[in-house]
Amino acid sequence: MTSRPVDYLLVGLGNPGNEYTTTRHNAGFLFIDYIANVMAMDQKWPTPPVYQRRMNLSADIQDVVFSYTKGSVSNSLRIVLVKPLTYMNESGVAVKKIMDFYQLTDPKKVIVVSDDINTLPGSLAIQDGGDLKSLAGQKGQESIGAVLGTTNFIRFRLGIGKPLSGSTTTIPQWVLGPFSRDNKEMDLFAWLMGHTTQALLEFVQTNDLKLCRKKFTKSKKIPSGLVPTESLVSPFRIEGI
Numbered sequence: 308m309t310s311r312p313v314d315y316l317l318v319g320l321g322n323p324g325n326e327y328t329t330t331r332h333n334a335g336f337l338f339i340d341y342i343a344n345v346m347a348m349d350q351k352w353p354t355p356p357v358y359q360r361r362m363n364l365s366a367d368i369q370d371v372v373f374s375y376t377k378g379s380v381s382n383s384l385r386i387v388l389v390k391p392l393t394y395m396n397e398s399g400v401a402v403k404k405i406m407d408f409y410q411l412t413d414p415k416k417v418i419v420v421s422d423d424i425n426t427l428p429g430s431l432a433i434q435d436g437g438d439l440k441s442l443a444g445q446k447g448q449e450s451i452g453a454v455l456g457t458t459n460f461i462r463f464r465l466g467i468g469k470p471l472s473g474s475t476t477t478i479p480q481w482v483l484g485p486f487s488r489d490n491k492e493m494d495l496f497a498w499l500m501g502h503t504t505q506a507l508l509e510f511v512q513t514n515d516l517k518l519c520r521k522k523f524t525k526s527k528k529i530p531s532g533l534v535p536t537e538s539l540v541s542p543f544r545i546e547g548i
Contacts, residue, residue, distance in 0.1 A: 311372075313409045313416070314384040315511055317342070318402055320421040320447035323392050329539055331467040332482040334422035334496070335447070336390050338465065340541040341500045342507065343388055346373055358390070360547040364408055365401040366391045367545055377512050384511055391447075398447035399454030406455075417460040418507070421445050422482065426466030429495040429529055431503055433520045434462040461516065463507060465499055486539055494533040 321327065321336030329337075343356035350373065358367040369388040374381070387409060391401035402417065411417070415435065425444050426432045434441060437458050442448040445464070452458050470476040476484070486493045506523035510516060 311385050313387055313411055315386050316389055316402070316405060316409070316411065316417045317386055317507075318389040318391065318398075318405075318417065318419045318451075320395060320398050320419065320445075321390065322394050323390075327483070329485045330483050331422050331486060332395060334465045334467060335420045337496075337539050337541070338420050338500050338503060339388050339390055340543050342504050343369060343371075343543060344541045345504055346371060350374065355542040355544060356388075357544045357546055358388075360392075360545050362392075364404045365393050366405060368405070375508075375512060382512070386511070395447045396450055399450035399452070402451050403454050414455055414457050414460040417451075417455075418463060418510075419448060419451060419460055420463045420465065420503070420507075421447055422467045423464035424467060424469050424478065424482065426464055426468075428466050428468040428492060429499050430466040431499065431506060431524050432462075432464040432466065433506065433516065433524055434464065435459060435516060461510075463503055465496075465503060467496075491533055493536045493539060495529065497536040497539060498530055498533055500539075 317339065319335030319339030321333035327333050340356070347356050356369055358369045361368050367390045371388065372383050372385050374383040387405070389405055391398045393401045406417065423432055423445060439452055439458060441458055442452045448462060451460065467482070469478065470481045486496055502523065506519055509522065510519040513519070
């Protein structure tokens with residue numbers, strides 16, 4: 308698309324296939340489609356986002372230049388949106404291929420968005436660094452850490468919570484189950500995608516992860532005035548299938 312260097316890889320984790328589209332484990336895919344549409348509307352692009360299916364990179368990719376104004380300063384960023392096609396547990400394979408292809412060596416230029424059972428629904432956790440235990444509980448994150456040999460990539464973890472105490476639902480059943488209308492779960496996740504978009508755009512424009520974490524992860528309360536959500540699926544098109 309352009310010869311300018313890539314500023315960030317924005318990787319959403321999930322499983323390819325229609326049967327997984329609206330499952331909790333596909334929170335990363337859902338978010339990537341959501342923010343792609345936010346950028347498309349902000350930049351006044353005439354059509355929904357278009358991904359290129361790159362089998363050599365094991366991913367669907369959208370390579371965009373995002374222009375913005377902060378205060379009196381106008382700037383732009385080249386951001387590559389990524390949805391790995393490797394299935395969750397092999398996400399690191401795709402991320403490494405894409406980093407090599409775009410000649411990215413700094414893991415801090417990689418932002419990974421995924422579901423997180425250890426974070427309450429509607430809450431956002433933001434991490435970087437730490438030991439390998441900091442990736443525990445999310446197989447895609449673990450795969451990326453193992454393949455890259457580092458935890459120094461940025462993690463935006465979207466809270467999906469766990470089954471209620473006393474429930475017979477197992478963790479695998481929970482994460483591979485669809486977001487529900489019960490207890491306003493869909494409404495809450497839709498709100499979280501908007502909240503995470505604000506956090507992410509703040510970070511890429513300031514490169515201040517500490518400030519971003521302080522500003523966007525402190526609240527553990529369910530927001531009031533949730534908007535009823537009919538669907539979590541955002542429009543997009545894939546070319547090169």
